[in-house]
Structure formats: structure tokens, C-alpha cells
Amino acid sequence: MTEPAAETTIYHEPGAGGAPLLWGPAFALAGYLAELSLGGPTHIFAWVLVGVVLLLLSAAWVYARRRFLLVRVTPSMLWQGRETLPVARIAELAEIDAPLGTRVLGGGWTVPRKYTEVPVRLDDGSLALAWARDGERLRSALHEARKAG
Numbered sequence: 187m188t189e190p191a192a193e194t195t196i197y198h199e200p201g202a203g204g205a206p207l208l209w210g211p212a213f214a215l216a217g218y219l220a221e222l223s224l225g226g227p228t229h230i231f232a233w234v235l236v237g238v239v240l241l242l243l244s245a246a247w248v249y250a251r252r253r254f255l256l257v258r259v260t261p262s263m264l265w266q267g268r269e270t271l272p273v274a275r276i277a278e279l280a281e282i283d284a285p286l287g288t289r290v291l292g293g294g295w296t297v298p299r300k301y302t303e304v305p306v307r308l309d310d311g312s313l314a315l316a317w318a319r320d321g322e323r324l325r326s327a328l329h330e331a332r333k334a335g
Contacts, residue, residue: 193260196334197327199319201255202248210240255298257318259327261334266316267292273331280305280313290315304328 214237221228258265262273269292284305290297291314297303302321306314306328318324 193262195258195260196330197257197259197318197324199255199257200252201257202251204248206244206248207241210244211237213237213240254292254294255301257324259324259331261331264291264316264328264331267294269293273328275309276306276328276332277309277311278307279325279328280307284313284315288313288315291317 218233264271297317301317304316
């Protein structure tokens with residue numbers, strides 16, 4: 187997923203932000219403060235361990251979402267999760283409902299949940315499904331990329 191540094195990004199969805207990384211340590215801190223406010227014994231090591239474990243689990247979750255749900259459009263390339271597609275291969279943006287079994291860009295079986303599908307016709311005549319949280323913005327970014335390319 188490397189790209190030329192000089193190429194501008196027309197549309198970008200990272201897949202996940204960094205906020206979920208704070209949930210585990212915040213939960214552990216809240217648990218420790220609850221123990222402290224109740225006046226009983228405090229288990230500092232246990233809460234630190236809980237915070238670290240939850241941080242690691244959420245880091246794996248954020249990494250996976252950033253890798254598999256990335257959407258990015260530049261004047262020459264479309265990134266959909268693990269797959270890259272040259273914009274020059276997009277013959278047209280189809281205004282049709284894609285039939286069942288249409289290939290989904292990015293390597294998945296279906297369009298990710300809560301994402302909008304954008305049917306595209308490729309230069310070989312096949313139909314594929316691009317996807318984004320904001321389907322209209324992806325569609326306009328692809329139009330812009332096709333004009334630029």
C-alpha cells in the first residue's frame with residue numbers, strides 16, 4: 187500500500203481513529219478510583235494489568251480496522267482495504283443496483299456493515315462494488331480522480 191509522496195489525496199477514510207485506545211486505560215483508572223473512594227484495599231498492579239491488556243486488545247482492533255477498512259482516493263489510485271485499483275481501470279460509475287454476487291473491492295465477501303456500496307464498471311466490462319461510509323463523497327471523489335487522470 188505504498189504511494190508516491192507527491193500525490194494528493196482526494197478522499198480518505200482511515201477506518202478507525204485513535205480514541206478507542208483510551209477506553210481500556212480509562213476503564214482501569216475508573217476501577218482504581220472506585221476502589222480508592224470506597225476505602226477498601228486498592229489493587230494497583232491488577233488495575234495496571236487490566237489497563238494494559240485492554241489497551242493491547244483495542245490496539246489490535248484499531249490496527250485491523252485501519253488495515254481492512256481504509257478508503258482512499260488519489261488521482262491515480264483507489265485503495266479499498268487491502269486492495270488497490272488504478273483509477274484508469276474504472277470505466278464508469280454505475281447508477282444501478284449491483285446483482286447478488288458482485289465482486290467487492292477490498293477482498294471481503296460483502297460490503298462492510300454501515301458502509302455504502304458504490305457500483306463501478308471496470309475497463310474489462312465487469313462490475314465491482316466500491317464502498318465508503320459516505321458513498322456520495324466517494325462517488326464525487328472518483329469522478330474528480332477520473333477527470334484528473
